[in-house]
Amino acid sequence: MIRILMLLAVLMTGPARAEEIVLGLSQDEVAITATFEGSEILVFGAIKRETAEPDGDLAVIVTVAGPDAPVTVRRKARRLGIWVNTDAVQIEQAPSFYAVASSGVLRENLRASEDLNYRITLPSVIRDVSANVMDSPAFEAALMRIRSREALYQRLDNAVDLSENTLFRTAIRLPANLTEGNYRTRIFLTRNGTVVDSYETEIIVNKVGLERWLYDLAHDNALLYGLMSLAIAIAAGWGASALFGLLRR
């Protein structure tokens, strides 16, 4: 019953939307090759309107999220004069990568209630339930701080160009230390901080060529892979020895 009601609600709001997002991506696939140095993805699009433009501050928010994984954050403390990992918090789900770009200042373009609903800002994306330690927010903050430093978490205010309140574009930089997976890409349109439309797509990040082959071999055929590693090591050791033997002669 609830499901039917929800479906009805969706159907009713669907056609009634005054503004709609039409999206383009520079690429919907990122290939990790041996010389991968990171990549830049261009997200662009337009806002389609059937009627005249409604009032209110318009903003566009773009988020790109890497695959979720559980993470352990540890904290050191001084015990008997030495620094030891004492407390640990398990964060149930945290994206391996998260970028959120907005056309204005994110906090002004998005109501807190809407953020909770759609999980847009970084703190609302990180899911944490286990509470082994009283101050687990400090651990979440540490996770965000550390990953921000590695450019894995990015908050890009004023990074979406919005022209004539119709066309928008932004570039999201994916760093070189990227993990594989489907990168969920969402675009939100807000008026006065309320989401009026959203659009979702995926960017697929994949290893290709030699990288793909080695990764698969290491996981599917571990014994063979291990033996291959040893064979290479032995061959290289012998090769260098033989080479130097020749050089001395």
Added chain:
Amino acid sequence: MQIYLPIAEVSVNAFLLLGLGGMVGILSGMFGVGGGFLMTPLLFFIGIPPAVAVATEANQIVASSFSGVLAHLKRKTVDLRMGTVLLVGGLIGSGLGIMLFNYLRSLGQVDLLVKLCYVTFLGIIGALMFVESLNAIRKSRKAGGPVPTRRKHNWVHNLPFKMKFRVSGLYISVIPPLLVGVLVGVLAAIMGVGGGFIMVPAMIYLLGMPTKVVVGTSLFQIIFVTAFTTMLHATTNFTVDIVLAVLLLVGGVIGAQIGTRIGVKMKAEQLRILLAVMVLAVCGKLAFDLLITPAELYSVGADGGHA
């Protein structure tokens, strides 16, 4: 030139890795240490995940030790018989060590134990070796003549199961080398290294082997211990990064050849004092990290792993 590592999933500078491999390879050839105790922290430092660094490092040590052993075999400075006895002990020791490691991991705090192990053993071995070789150098200067042999008869020589180790010029019981092998095996498994830096002093001071033979013999047994470790990591944790290993070992095998040649030209005391200084330096750095307030109190690790 940046290279993306398929297993480590990070992008690193290829020339940096070649250089690191070469540097550690030279040390390996000179001193008969695998270099794992140096390389592993260096890899952590450039951002390789710890599990991948430890596993891949083992693979690289196979290459540089093999290259080093070949050079030593040509000079007939490998005691194969002694190496085999040590190896048998070593494999028993690694089995015990892995069991101990897993038990400690279930208690937590295994990281701390590993670090304390490093500081303690590096500190003791480094200090002892430093003092001893300094005395040896002083003595040989004073006397001007041949260096007095350090071989003394003690309880070690009264044990049963005596065996002749011709290359080392020893006729001793197999029990001490076997025990040394076991002890080094246990420590190597806990600390995730080949154990050369413990094995070398143990052979010199406990077994009374001549320094020149010690290096080749140590390398000989390290090959097998690290090959075993590599296979273990590759099949259970999938953490051997072959691209990283190749980059490191190209530098490593060349370095080992150069190191062996440098080592042959140097006096035994000088060799030992240099190794002592290096061991003490690494120990100092680790102790420093434990004592000084870290810049970042928090660390992020994959679930279940120990970072």
